[in-house]
Amino acid sequence: MTKPIWIKHAAQLATLASNELGPRTKEAMSNLGLIEDGSLWIEDGIIQAVGTTTELEKKYSDKPHEAEIVDATNHLVTPGLVDPHTHVVYGGSREHEFEMRLEGATYMDIMNAGGGIHATTRMTREATEQELFEQTTRRLDSFLAHGVTTIEGKSGYGMNLETELKQLRVMKRLQEQHPIDIVPTFMGAHAVPPEYKGREDEFVDYLINDMLPIIAAEKLAEFNDVFCEKGVYTPEQAERILEAGKRFGLIPKIHADEIEPYGGAELAAKIGAISAEHLLKASDEGIKAMAKAGTIACLLPATALYLREEAAAGRKMIDAGVAVAISTDCNPGSSPTTSMPLVMNLACISMRLTPAESLIAATYNAACAINRQDQVGSLEVGKQADIVIWKTKSYQELQYLFGVNHVKSVWKKGIKVV
Numbered sequence: 301m302t303k304p305i306w307i308k309h310a311a312q313l314a315t316l317a318s319n320e321l322g323p324r325t326k327e328a329m330s331n332l333g334l335i336e337d338g339s340l341w342i343e344d345g346i347i348q349a350v351g352t353t354t355e356l357e358k359k360y361s362d363k364p365h366e367a368e369i370v371d372a373t374n375h376l377v378t379p380g381l382v383d384p385h386t387h388v389v390y391g392g393s394r395e396h397e398f399e400m401r402l403e404g405a406t407y408m409d410i411m412n413a414g415g416g417i418h419a420t421t422r423m424t425r426e427a428t429e430q431e432l433f434e435q436t437t438r439r440l441d442s443f444l445a446h447g448v449t450t451i452e453g454k455s456g457y458g459m460n461l462e463t464e465l466k467q468l469r470v471m472k473r474l475q476e477q478h479p480i481d482i483v484p485t486f487m488g489a490h491a492v493p494p495e496y497k498g499r500e501d502e503f504v505d506y507l508i509n510d511m512l513p514i515i516a517a518e519k520l521a522e523f524n525d526v527f528c529e530k531g532v533y534t535p536e537q538a539e540r541i542l543e544a545g546k547r548f549g550l551i552p553k554i555h556a557d558e559i560e561p562y563g564g565a566e567l568a569a570k571i572g573a574i575s576a577e578h579l580l581k582a583s584d585e586g587i588k589a590m591a592k593a594g595t596i597a598c599l600l601p602a603t604a605l606y607l608r609e610e611a612a613a614g615r616k617m618i619d620a621g622v623a624v625a626i627s628t629d630c631n632p633g634s635s636p637t638t639s640m641p642l643v644m645n646l647a648c649i650s651m652r653l654t655p656a657e658s659l660i661a662a663t664y665n666a667a668c669a670i671n672r673q674d675q676v677g678s679l680e681v682g683k684q685a686d687i688v689i690w691k692t693k694s695y696q697e698l699q700y701l702f703g704v705n706h707v708k709s710v711w712k713k714g715i716k717v718v
């Protein structure tokens with residue numbers, strides 16, 4: 301048995317504890333469960349006690365010397381950040397597209413000319429499983445260095461069975477070997493593969509009949525995602541794919557209304573998707589429908605910035621009662637970043653979330669978007685000891701000093717990993 305860990309004297313301990321079950325909405329998105337001079341007692345990777353330092357000193361007065369003491373004086377302590385939307389497993393890189401876009405080409409122009417997702421698909425198909433494993437490991441190390449302890453990861457740079465399986469197997473190996481928890485999503489419908497151009501419905505049939513059963517049988521994914529966008533998959537095709545996934549136990553997610561308003565938010569609400577992603581162009585009806593259905597809005601302000609688009613209407617969504625989560629969208633085209641702290645800053649700057657809302661969106665609500673809220677996303681007794689100690693003294697300062705990595709140390713399941 302390893303020594304207990306006792307974190308003491310946190311200037312602010314943001315527990316995010318609440319009696320409310322499920323994703324936080326409206327005012328509950330501001331309740332950080334803050335404890336000043338806060339303290340945590342951890343045994344075997346699990347949080348055993350949370351309170352003020354004085355409370356825990358009383359509780360453990362018989363065994364203070366048994367624990368390894370971590371002094372967090374003058375530091376903010378939060379749960380490990382959760383990134384609920386990444387395309388982290390991919391081959392190659394697309395820096396030349398960045399320059400093309402700066403010169404005026406649009407994201408969709410590049411994709412329709414065979415670049416974008418198609419370019420990464422070619423490079424991912426060519427890469428060996430070991431190469432993908434090594435490249436992705438480096439990205440996960442960077443996530444960890446930025447305070448992220450759990451991520452979702454999507455396939456979708458294969459769009460054939462062989463490569464989709466290769467990506468998902470890489471995630472499975474990483475889940476076993478890397479400190480970060482990685483939650484897998486099947487996204488075979490990330491684009492229409494060139495060999496099926498003009499035969500989209502045939503690809504949908506292939507995905508439903510030949511890919512989904514094998515991915516489900518091998519238990520390689522928990523979620524099923526589709527890029528529902530004009531020129532990619534229609535809402536009808538997306539619905540067929542996501543309903544088929546449900547029959548195999550895969551929970552639906554949707555890349556919705558990213559480039560054009562297309563009814564994606566409405567579809568997410570209608571089919572009971574756990575979350576809808578992007579939503580830059582979501583309609584007011586779509587936002588209302590999501591609030592009513594309890595669909596989480598997973599917003600990606602770094603992608604909007606990188607594509608030089610106006611960010612999603614995060615403020616309006618929260619005010620309308622939608623639970624908001626935020627994410628890097630880490631991918632080689634529209635958001636090559638692993639920095640959740642930057643995404644929190646951008647959520648405040650470009651979507652007008654408050655610093656407290658931004659922190660909840662990057663922890664507890666993000667955990668809800670990948671069904672991990674029972675294990676991570678808040679600092680409560682019985683949960684995994686996934687913890688970040690920040691160099692800043694408060695969550696307000698964390699959001700104010702933007703674009704900088706303020707991580708001091710990161711703890712995953714009670715083990716110091718950064």
Ligand SMILES: N=CN[C@@H](CCC(=O)O)C(=O)O
Nearest residue numbers: 416417527629631632633634
């Ligand atoms: N929009 C679709 N998919 C990704 C981008 C993938 C890529 O460009 O490689 C996204 O969420 O931004």
Ligand SMILES: [Zn+2]
Nearest residue numbers: 385387555629
């Ligand atoms: Zn995405």
